[in-house]
Amino acid sequence: MKPILLLLAFTSSALALEPGFESLFDGKTLDGWKHDGNWSVVNGEIARVKKGGSLTYEKAKVPDDFELRFDWKVAKGCNSGVYYRPGQYEYQLLDNANSPYGENPRQSAGSLFFCMAPTKDVVRPFEQWNEARVVCKGSVIQHWLNGEKVVDFDYADPRWRDAVKLVGYRGTDLTKRGGKLWLQDHGADVWFKNLRWRAIPADEPVVSENLTPMPVSEAALKKEQLRIQELLNPKPKPAKKSAWQHQELKRFKAEEAHQGVAVDDTFFYAITNAAIGKYRKDNGERIGGWQEAKDGRIKHLNAGLVLDGKLYCAHSNYPEMPMKSSVEIWDPQTMQHLESIDLTDAEGSLTWVDRRDGLWYACFAQYAKTGDPAKTRIVMFDAQWKKRGELKFPSEVVTKFGKNSSSGGSFGPDGLLFITGHDAQELYVLDLPAKGEVLSWKSATPISAHGQAFAWNRTEAGILYSIDRKTSEVIVSRITKS
Incomplete structure (x- = not known):
């Protein structure tokens, strides 16, 4: 085999070298994914190309215990996410430096949004690729960002009671399983590639280190409390005059x-x-x-x-x-x-x-x-x-x-x-x-x-x-x- 062909063969089979993983994206089409025409494959990448809705994987539900890996990048100021369980189970994607969400670590890149902040800010600048990894088994939730474990906690551990209560204001029950994987369109451009997952076998141990999240500033906490009040007491919009x-x-x-x-x-x-x-x-x-x-x-x-x-x-x-x-x-x-x-x-x-x-x-x-x-x-x-x-x-x-x-x-x-x-x-x-x-x-x-x-x-x-x-x-x- 000629050298360039050998390189291509190695590149195309790289994901197959990860034992047990299944590719969720073939690099050419959005087969298996549901959307409203606002997502497309551009240069071998999944791209949000216009206003619309989420991109949902329809072939299978997310396994109860699983590992998910993907690469992502966002436009300047973009806020997006990957939802991997029912409700607001969201791996946050964010341009921390140029989005107001970046003020609160619980809303920053790599966080379990509105629940658990990462241990540090290791996100790359906008329009640069980031490597993400999610591992969930039992009550343990782990997020990686660019090779570093930034979220790791056992939500059944009493020390995280406040974090579990916080995300509960969004209607999230961390014990729920069986949802579909979906990629969020939050109004700005975002790109994905190398999406793959595997089910974690019952005999494979996943032990939480219960890492300490980044602290939240007083200013960010005040805004967070206002958001909680909005969630608890939504203002109903008046009905339009009936025709x-x-x-x-x-x-x-x-x-x-x-x-x-x-x-x-x-x-x-x-x-x-x-x-x-x-x-x-x-x-x-x-x-x-x-x-x-x-x-x-x-x-x-x-x-x-x-x-x-x-x-x-x-x-x-x-x-x-x-x-x-x-x-x-x-x-x-x-x-x-x-x-x-x-x-x-x-x-x-x-x-x-x-x-x-x-x-x-x-x-x-x-x-x-x-x-x-x-x-x-x-x-x-x-x-x-x-x-x-x-x-x-x-x-x-x-x-x-x-x-x-x-x-x-x-x-x-x-x-x-x-x-x-x-x-x-x-x-x-x-x-x-x-x-x-x-x-x-x-x-x-x-x-x-x-x-x-x-x-x-x-x-x-x-x-x-x-x-x-x-x-x-x-x-x-x-x-x-x-």
């Missing part, structure tokens, strides 16, 4: 009106945890229904949708853990249960589904009782129920959720997405994002129903069916533009 009006038309008694309602040309279907009642739309007469057997599998039905001659209902095992979800399907003519589609892998409690432009939109809720309401999201599936993307709720709507989540949702007039919370007498109006993954907040409209699931009457524009669970009634309303 929609609600007019209640009539009510029908329905003993099953506890979770939601579905509607077709002739009937409405009142839904409770393990039963569905079928009622005439003209006079509210109950003509049939379905009831789960005692100790049956179906525990917690939510919203319903009649589509193409089938009744689809969202189902979960709430409040049991771990969370499990499915779509349950009935023949609305006979009220015979036809099929169950398991969506447990999507993570969360399924509360509603709707279909638009060939895609299913499914809301996987989280509640304060079992998780974090801010993590409620909409997952998009194709006709075969294969995941095709995700959408997040804007902060204004998350604030409306409080300790609960979205109970109902469906596309309605003007192609907008209308959703409800758990108890508030409001209908929230959203739109799909032009880019990115966060839904666009439009307005909140007062309604008669106290949250819960609802359904649009597809045969008469603007007619909404909702429920009042306290009175066991189905409410028929008209929603029109102001």
Whole structure:
């Protein structure tokens, strides 16, 4: 082999020489990574090239015990991060010298952001490559930067109680596992290469030295305390003036009106945890229904949708853990249960589904009782129920959720997405994002129903069916533009 070919062969196989490591980036494509078109491969490097969102590795979740290695560099003043476990588990990337974040070591390069400062500042100047390494096993967390171990602590050790509490203000539970690896777009250019990881075997010891972090100055501490107060007492943004009006038309008694309602040309279907009642739309007469057997599998039905001659209902095992979800399907003519589609892998409690432009939109809720309401999201599936993307709720709507989540949702007039919370007498109006993954907040409209699931009457524009669970009634309303 000629010398230059020998050198190329050695370079291309360098990562393979590290025992047990798997490459996460082939140097040519972003295969296996999900993004919104704002990331690209440039000169064999992953580059953030324009405004957008995070870059997420979709092929596998981060192992519970793992070692991650990567090289990174940032533009002047850039603040970015690598998130490697659920919540705000972030290896901080920063131009310490030119970013205001650099004032606080707990926010500086190599830190476990908003938790544990590095032992020293060893970051290289902006636009120069840095070498990073993360090792996590059990309750031990270790960060390296440019060959030096700069973070090493056992979060189960009582001496780090304050640090664990601090990151907890961001909603981080250091005991959580099973998240996806993602690279942050924080508004400035950042580059990555040589990303690889390995699972750490159970018999491989990782012992913490519990290194002493850099001290935080009084000025930085004051700013940190202000940030904590903002996290504890967020200021909700005022709802925009609604472009929609609600007019209640009539009510029908329905003993099953506890979770939601579905509607077709002739009937409405009142839904409770393990039963569905079928009622005439003209006079509210109950003509049939379905009831789960005692100790049956179906525990917690939510919203319903009649589509193409089938009744689809969202189902979960709430409040049991771990969370499990499915779509349950009935023949609305006979009220015979036809099929169950398991969506447990999507993570969360399924509360509603709707279909638009060939895609299913499914809301996987989280509640304060079992998780974090801010993590409620909409997952998009194709006709075969294969995941095709995700959408997040804007902060204004998350604030409306409080300790609960979205109970109902469906596309309605003007192609907008209308959703409800758990108890508030409001209908929230959203739109799909032009880019990115966060839904666009439009307005909140007062309604008669106290949250819960609802359904649009597809045969008469603007007619909404909702429920009042306290009175066991189905409410028929008209929603029109102001």
